[in-house]
Amino acid sequence: MSTHKSIPVFFHKDQLEHKPLYEWSFGERLNHPETTKRAESIVAALQADAGRYRFISPSKLPVSALKSLHHPDLVELYKHAMSLPVGETFYPTIFPQRTRTKPNPKRIQHAGYYCFDSGTPLTATTWAAAAWSAACALDAAKYIEKGKSRLTYSLCRPPGHHASARLFGGYCYFNNAALAAKQLRQHGRVAIVDIDFHHGNGTQEFFYDDRKILFISLHGDPAKHYPFFSGYASEKGFGDGYGHNLNIPLEDGCGGDEYLRILESVVVPRLFKFKPSALIVSAGFDTYLSDPVGTFSLTTEDFNAVARVLAGLNVPTMIVQEGGYEESSLGLNVKSFLEGFLDAADLSKEEVP
Ligand code: SP5
Ligand code: ZN
Numbered sequence: 001m002s003t004h005k006s007i008p009v010f011f012h013k014d015q016l017e018h019k020p021l022y023e024w025s026f027g028e029r030l031n032h033p034e035t036t037k038r039a040e041s042i043v044a045a046l047q048a049d050a051g052r053y054r055f056i057s058p059s060k061l062p063v064s065a066l067k068s069l070h071h072p073d074l075v076e077l078y079k080h081a082m083s084l085p086v087g088e089t090f091y092p093t094i095f096p097q098r099t100r101t102k103p104n105p106k107r108i109q110h111a112g113y114y115c116f117d118s119g120t121p122l123t124a125t126t127w128a129a130a131a132w133s134a135a136c137a138l139d140a141a142k143y144i145e146k147g148k149s150r151l152t153y154s155l156c157r158p159p160g161h162h163a164s165a166r167l168f169g170g171y172c173y174f175n176n177a178a179l180a181a182k183q184l185r186q187h188g189r190v191a192i193v194d195i196d197f198h199h200g201n202g203t204q205e206f207f208y209d210d211r212k213i214l215f216i217s218l219h220g221d222p223a224k225h226y227p228f229f230s231g232y233a234s235e236k237g238f239g240d241g242y243g244h245n246l247n248i249p250l251e252d253g254c255g256g257d258e259y260l261r262i263l264e265s266v267v268v269p270r271l272f273k274f275k276p277s278a279l280i281v282s283a284g285f286d287t288y289l290s291d292p293v294g295t296f297s298l299t300t301e302d303f304n305a306v307a308r309v310l311a312g313l314n315v316p317t318m319i320v321q322e323g324g325y326e327e328s329s330l331g332l333n334v335k336s337f338l339e340g341f342l343d344a345a346d347l348s349k350e351e352v353p
Contacts, residue, residue, distance in 0.1 A: 005149070006051065006052050006053055006054040007052060007053055007054065007149070007151055007152065007153050007338055007341075007342065008054050008056050008140070008143060008148075008149050008152050008153070009046055009053045009054060009055050009056065009152075009153045009154075009155060010056050010057075010058050010135075010136035010137075010139050010140050010152065010153070010154045010155060011039070011043065011055060011056075011057070011058075011136060011154075011155040012057050012058055012132035012135065012136065013057075014125075014128050014129060014132050015039060015129045015132045015133055015136075015155075015157050015158075016036045016039060016040070016129070016157075017125035017128055017129050018036075018123065018125050018126050018128075018129030018130065018157075018158055019035075019036060019123065019125070020032040020034055020089060020120075020121050020123070020171070021089050021121070022089075023118065023119030023120075023121075023171075024091060024093075024118035024119060025118075025119060032119075032121075032171075033171075033292060033293055033325040034157075034158060034159070034171040034323075034325070035327065037327040038157060038324065038325070038327055038330055039155060039157040041327050041328065041329075041330045041331035042155055042321070042330060042331045042334050043055075043155070043331075044331055045331025045332055045334060045335045046331070046334070046335060046338075049335065052338075052339075052342065053153075053338075056139070058132065058135035058136050058138070058139040059135065059139060060131075060135060061131065061134060061135045061138050063075065065134075065138065065179070066131065066134060066174060066179075069165070069174070069175065069178060069179050069182065070163070070165055070166070070174060070175075071114075071165055071166045073103065073105040073114065074105070074114045074165075074166060074167075074168065076105035076106070077105040077108075077110075077111060077114055077122075078122070078126055078127040078130060078131075078173060079127055080105055080106050080108065081108060081111075081122040081123065081124065081126055081127060082124050082125075082127050082128075083124070084108065084122065084123060084124045085124070086124055087123075088123065088124075089121040089122070089123050090108050090111060090121055090122045090123070091118050091121045092111040092112035092115040092118060092120075092122075093112065093118060094109070094112040095112040095113075095115065095116065096112065096113055098113070101113065108122065114166060114167055114168060115167060115168050115169055116167050116168075116169040116227075117169040117170060117227075119169070119170070119171060120168055120169050120170060120171055120172065120173070126158075126173060129157070129158060130158055130173035130174050131174070133156045133157055133158055133159075133160065133173075133174065133176055134156075134160070134174040134176050134179050136154040136155060136156050136176065137154045137156055137160070137176035137177065137179050137180040137318070137320055138179050138180060138183060139154075140152035140153075140154045140180060140318050140320075141179070141180040141183040141184050141318060142183065144184065144278055144316045144317075144318055145183065145184060145186075145187060147316075149316075150316045150317065150345070151316070151317050151319075151341055151342070151345065152317075152318050152319065153319045153321075153334075153338055154176065154180075154318065154319065154320045154321060155321050156176040156320050156321045156322070157321060158171055158172060158173055159171055159172050159176070159196075159284070159321065159322040159323055160172045160173070160174055160175040160176035160177055160178070160179075160202070160203075160282075160320070160322065161175065161176075161177055161194055161196060161198075161200035161201075161202055161203045161282045161284075161322050162198070162200070162201055162202045162227060163175040163178075163202040164201070164202040164205040164206065165205070165206065167202070169202075169227075170198065170201075170202075170226065170227060171323070172202060175202045175203060175206060176320050177192060177194075177200075177203055177280050177282045177320045177322075178202065178203050178206040178207070180280055180318055180320065181203075181206070181207065181213055181280055182206075184277075184278045184280070184318075185210075185212050185213055187277060187278070188212075188276070188277030188278070189212050189213070189214070189274060189275065189276045189277055190212065190213050190214075190276055190277070190278050190279075190280060191213075191214045191216070191271055191274055191276035191278075191279050191280070191313075191315075192207075192213065192214070192215045192216070192279075192280045192281075192282060193216050193217075193218075193267065193271070193279065193280075193281050193282070193310060194215070194216065194217040194218070194219070194281075194282035194284075194322070195218055195281065195282065195283055195284060195287065195306065196217075196219065196282055196283070196284025196286060196287075196322040196323045196324075197219060197220050197225075197284055197286035197287045197291065197293065197294030197295075197296060197323065198219055198220065198225065198226050198227060198231075198284070198286070198294075198323065199217050199219040199220075199222055199227055199230055199231025199247065199249075200215070200217045200219075200282055200322075201227045201229070201230040201231065203215055203217075203282065204217065204230060204231075204235065204245055204247075207241065207244075207245070208235075208237055208238050208241055208245060209237065209238045209239045209240055209241040210240070210241045210244065211237075211240045211241050211243075211244050213241075213244065214244045214245075214246070214270070214271070214274045214276065215244065215245050215246070216246045216248070216267055216270065216271075217231065217246070217247050217248065217282075218248045218250060218259070218262065218263075218267070219231055219247070219248070219249060219250070220249070220250065220252065220294060220295055220296070221249040221250065221251065221252075222249060223249075224252070225295070230247075231247050231249060232247060232249065233247050233248065233249060235247050244274075246266075246267075246270060248262060248266065248267070250262070250296070252295040252296075253295065253296070253297055254287075254296045254297065254298075255296070255297045255298065255302075256297075256298050256299055256301070256302030256305065259287070259296070259298060259302065259306065260302070260305055260306065260309060263306060263309050263310075264309055268309060268310075268312065268313070271313050272313070276313075276315055277315060277316075278315055278316045278317070278318070279310065279313055279315050279316070279317040279318070280317075280318045280320060281310060281317065281318070281319045281320065282320055282322050283319050283320060283321060283322060283334075283337060284321075284322035284323035284324055285303065285323070285324030285326075285330055285333045285334065285337075286323040286324050286325055288300075288303075288324065288326050288329060288330075288333055290326050290329070291324065291325055291326045292325050292326060293323070293325045294323075294325075300329065300332055300333050300336045301336065303333050303334075303336045303337040303340065304336045304337065304339060304340040304343075305340065306337065306340065307336075307337045307338070307339070307340025307341045307344065308340045308341075308343065308344045310341075311340065311341045311344030311345060312344065317341065319337070319338065319341070321334070
């Protein structure tokens, strides 16, 4: 017998207006992997199973909510970028060291002060798409907080986990998962498990000295992969937060068996010990076997198994979309993952006759 309700899915159509054209990667100009087709693939897969997924358009969040998460100048910069000519993309290429420079968020040429790579352009529509993406995470957090649902999915696009308080990068502008975590930490301990292929450097930085938030990230080894400067196992937190940051770099080619073994033997015991009152999953699917960016080899079925393992924690859970660039399979991978949570929740509620 099925006891679950449908999953609320937060998404706003204006998130599709942000259209980065290309990225600069080691001197090469590449087609940008963070396309609108990604979100469209997810929408199509979930809409095909309308009984299980309930689409909700988020309410507009106040600019003050973004300015209490990010430096106000960063927020102003995105707003200023709205005056770029339609179709024009601005790529920061000058990244001053933060010494005596005085940046002006109303000068687009100063964008590099607030940015750490050349793959994350600004356009006239970046602000709207990124603000709606953040709203998807904040509204889901409010759903969880009010007990309206024990499981939510935020179709955040653009993604968020590389963005820190003062810097954008890695295709990320606002840190959607961090916004949700700050909301939920008012009520207790929050665990964030980041399963994107890349280290969630922005999220790590937000909560590095915070013992109320446990951040765990499994990712490609930063010695070889983006974001290179962080994601090492030696980064364990700072001050009060020491011991509440866990980085697990994995080898290229890592498949489902190895991934699940680490989840069950390292991640789950750590989560049980922490006893969070809520779980946020930063869910990237660039660990997929044919992803053009990541180098792991998880299958669609593996995502289902990963979800079942995390669902075993049995706490209110928010799933926040991060990366995943194999457009044609992304929707099915997200669906497989969400179904893992739904099925596990059903099992735990089954009564013995
Ligand atoms: C949210 C997220 O997953 N951001 C990832 C940012 C990674 N950016 C650097 C990737 C460089 C590799 N470029 C693609 C190679 C295509 N063959
Ligand atoms: Zn990623």
